[in-house]
Amino acid sequence: MFSIVLNIVGTLLHLYLAARLYSLDPVRRRIPARSWWAGVFVVWLVYMAGVHIGDEALDWRWWPGQFSLTWLGISFVMSLCLLAADVASGFGFWWRAHTQTLRAAGAGAGLLLAAFALSQGMRAPVIVEQEVVLRDLPKSLDGTVIVAVSDIHLGAQRRSAWLAERVVQINALQPAAVLLLGDLVEDHPVGEAQLAPTLRGLRAPLGVWAVTGNHEFYGDVDATVAEFEQGGVRWLRDRQVELAPGLALAGIEDIGRSMRSEGSFTGGLKRTIPAVTGTATILMAHIPAAQIVDAAAARGVDLMLSGHTHGGQIWPFSYAVQQRFPRFIGAHDVQDMTLYVTRGAGSWGPRMRLWQPGEIIKLTLRAPD
Template structure:
């Protein structure tokens, strides 16, 4: 059903944008000849067919099918942005019923603005993730661990469009922050395992004396999660799946298995949290939970967790969808206080669907841990 709705909406936007662009004076002038107009509409029809074909293929495949799939999703994102601008122009001019002389010019300005904003959104998605820096006070952190640096990455979405070469550059970014530990908080892959022998070598390039740790996200389970886990383990990544480890005396790192499947099924999905942290902690505790679901946040705070790290929301990725995401996850991105617990939600280093981000780029998060009275 979702696919059908997506195809209908995408098709409507496609032909709306094509039709309104045809009304832009410079374009219309170049297509004044009948033959040229036929070429325009034939091209629009071919592009629509390629779009529908790409939507059906998807972009999770690691072979040639990624190209039409990724084109379709990015074209859908461009259509959405263009529709926003063109529709605003049409509403302002009453679809040409008033301001008749100026309407084509307003439509042209809207088309140019939509194209520029779409290009900027693509740039924001393909550029290197920005580094966000937080200093977090952990009430139970021993003084000798004050200044410990953790680097958090989430929503890498490694797959067809981001392979080992892209990850190698992220490793360089992470190492430049001199972390004591690196935590990967879910959706390390788009869907399927990467299947590149080079990935293990790249991951082993991470320099973190206290280790590289990971929690699962919903996308791990859209493919062969067991093979994905093994691929990352080959690179020295250790997974925390409803388990915990003492990073250093007085500092515990815990991670819960992705709760996405249980959330979709309804009912209680806090079992992993309860089994991982059965009682209130009395040491500095950091929890990795890919999805910042309200019951998980509340349960972690009740159990004395000092810091919870999440991703999943992508910061909304493309405005104005951020408002829809925030309706589902009120704490959508950034740092939040929940009682005595700090919650940090990353907008992710990669992207999902259209390779577009509007307005913020992806991010890598640097966390400097502070003992009470030391910050």
């Protein structure tokens, strides 16, 4: 079903972009129509091949899959700008004298925005610092630094070498604990010998902890869990631990499949935190679903950490994501609990981000005055 959507949407964007670019006089004067549309057809064939081949195999099959995702993102951004030019000119029915100028400006703006989105998608994630007051945190733990990372999506686009650079970033923050909030892989296990030693390079005296995201379940979740465990990562799958005296860390299994079935999906949270807690508690839950957020706050959780939304990743998808998850980015107060939804460190689909750069979260825990 997903590939069908990519086929239809990608084809429509591709044809619209090709038609609008060829309507520009400088293009039409220099390139014969037959040559232009032959080239458009060849690019479309490569795009369609990439959608069906995918980018999982790291051999010749990698580049068509990567091309199709990247071209989809570029076509979308450029089409937005050209559509704005079309609306301004009434699709050529008014302001005819300025139609060429508007379309040329739209094409130029689209190219610049697409290049900017690619640079944001490929650059290192930024460090975002946040102080959080936990009402039950002992004074002895005031100032404890926790680093949270989500949605790294290791796979065809990002491998252990990319992760090694993130380890350097994280260690520079001198965290007491590192929390991995799900979607650590694109789908299948990473399968690299370098993964385990790279993960063991993380320096966190209170440990490196992880929860599953929806993408872990698109492949062999148990194999993914095992290969991260070889790197010293400990998983919280509907359980909680004492991170330090007076500070609990809980993690629930991803709820993506339960959400799709439209049934209740708070069972894992109820098993993990069965009653109201009087201990300072941090909850890791990949998806910031409203039912989970409200139930966690009612159980006395002090801080809930989630990812999944990517902050919309490419504007204006942020508006659609916000319809699904009203608290879709940043810090939110929910009763006495703080919810933080991170944009994630990686990306999904096109390696592009528009106005929503990847991030790593440095959280400084504070005891109440």
